Amino acid sequence: MEKAFRAMGCTEEEKIRFATYMLQDRAHHWWESVERTMMQDAGFVTWPGFRMAFYSKYFPSSRIKELEREFLSLSQGSTTVEDYEAEFDRLSRFAPSLVQDPKSRMRRFEEGLRPRLRQGLATVHSTDYDDLVDRAKNMEIIWKET
Known part of the structure; x- marks a missing residue:
């Protein structure tokens, strides 16, 4: 959603309007309740206030810790490198301190690869994360063919 907001150049007020429009069922009812409370307390709702309330409700710290543990393990x-990469990218958002720079991101990704791929990549120096992923995908293709 944030990506769409940046592309459209939304104001803070428009972000709130569009985001709350997308809420459905229980989330919509939850927001109506929160909005009434926020309006009473401050007289207005800010975009950071909405985001904080939303994340507190739908991404509590216990869930974030759970996703961080998932990332660690x-x-x-038996998945493909492509599927592993997708899951790695999804979960890495919940453990930013573990992939805070390009080298730690590459190292963490490589550590999770199958031993045979890791061994094959040990002789090659990857210049960045995308290069490492590309080399792993190419190795996987070659090994499937032989």
């Missing part, structure tokens, strides 16, 4: 297993 993530490995390729």
